[in-house]
Amino acid sequence: MKIHEYQAKQLLAAAGVKVPRGIVAKTAEEAAAAYTTLGGEISVVKSQIHAGGRGKGTFKEHPEQRGVVLVKSAEAAKDNASRMLGSTLVTIQTGEEGKLVSTLLVEEGLKIARELYLGVVVDRETGGPILIASTEGGMDIEVVAHNTPEKILHEPFDVEAGLRGYQARNLAYRLGLEGPSVRAAEKLLTQLAQFFIDRDCSMVEINPLVVTAEGDLVVGDAKVAFDENAMFRHQDLLVHRDLSEEEPMEVQAQASGLSYVKLDGNLGCLVNGAGLAMSTMDIIKYHGGAPANFLDVGGGANVDQVTEAFRIILADPNVKGILVNIFGGIMKCDTIVTALLTAYDKIGIKVPLVVRLEGTNVDLARKMLAESGKPIIVGTDLTDAAQKAVKSLGA
Incomplete structure (x- = not known):
């Protein structure tokens, strides 16, 4: 789950991390009042959306206007x-x-001496959290990694012990910090690592991390995302969720217990199992097609869930055909076919539909399809089904 910058800074501040003073504004008058309240000579007005690059971004309605x-x-x-x-x-x-943009963050200006980059993610190689830092703050970390990878520093830390003091100090020295900045860095880095662990984050990114003229360290910008699988432990965070920033169909699917991700193609996919879904999308691409979505109905979906899955897929106007790829285990093939035929009757399927079935009750399911009288194309295996699905679109 992603949250806005102002929300991330509120949570970080509550964890003891130093952030600039800022005021949320939802009207132009509130933005003006926020500037006056902050009382400095310079303030920063920041658009609040779930996307990076806001400082370089421009508005459709006002091309001359920057997002920050x-x-x-x-x-x-x-x-x-x-x-x-x-x-x-x-x-x-x-x-x-x-x-x-419906919300702004008006923030006090800082006396910036240096800008650093700081991030925390889960590292698959070490199997735990890792702190990433660079002297190249304020830049896209992908550009730094490509052009000057030696400027990216890594510091894995233990999920139980957190980031130890000596690790934070060593990293501070490698970033070229001195004097009071080292002590400030030790405090901030350990706090940030502990925040990542305590809140079950999937990512925390501070870019830039500002080193002030006085040698203090302040969070200039913050992106925070939480592991949705751990949200049952953090019900208090749900208030920060902004559904207007999320894909409506993905929200609808989640409410129905389905895993759905919208893509840019025109061939809808309905599959049970994430690995099978990935393989299905790969083989569609291999045969010249373009998947319109990732949709995993899971191993125990019922008729209503599968019907809803079809409804979600067909709600995308780009979808010109559907490939159903089911390996029946817990999810029986005849259950899928029952739902498929129910969807035909309830919402109508007016695009080419290709079905590939294997596993539990597959013979019964194929018989049901054959006797349905509906124009459903059956694939003998996954390759055959993918080829027929792509061909049905005229590709």
Whole structure:
């Protein structure tokens, strides 16, 4: 689950991490009032969306307007906010469709001496959390990794012990910090690592981590995402979820107990099992097609869930055909066919439908398809089904 920058900073501040003073604004007048309340000579007005690249992003309605701006007066804060709020911000991460801005963060300006990069993720190689740092703060970490990989520092830490003090100090020295900045870094790094563990995060990214003129360390920007599989332990975090930032069909699928991810293709996929779903998408691509989604109904889905899965797939106007690939174990093949035929009767399937079945009750399921009288194309195996599905689209 992703959250906004202002929410991430609120949670980090509660964990003891130093963040700038900031005020959330939902109107231009509130942005102006926030500037006055903060009382500095410079403030930053930041668009709040679930995407990076906001500082370089521009608005569809106001191409000259950036998603993050420095302002030196309440009037400037108001003017910029009036263009930002209710407009669509396009960044390198949103795609051409962009995201609607409905909330701003007005934040105090900082006296920046240096900018560092800091991140915490789960490392598959070590099987635990790892802290990533770089002297190249304020830049896209992917660019740094590609051009100057030696400038990216790694520090794995134990999930039980957290980041130890000596690890934090060593990392601070490798970042070129000195004097009071080393002590500030030791405190902030250990706090951040513990926040990652305590909150079951999947990612924490601070870019930039600001080193002030006084040698203090302050979070300049923050991205935080939580492991959705652990949310049952963090019910208090659900209040931070912004459904308007999520794909509506993915939200609907989640409510029905389905795993769905929207993609850019035109061939819908209904599969049971994540590994089988990945293989299905791969073979569609191999035979010249483009999957429109990842949809896993799981091993124990019922008729209503499978019917809902078809409804979600067909809600995407880009879908011109559907490939159903089921390996019957707990999920019996005849259950899928019953749901498939129910979907025909309830919502109608007007696009080519190709079905490949194997496993429990497969003979019964194939008989049901043959006797249904519906124009369903049956694949003898996965390769045959993928080829027929792609061909049905005229590819």
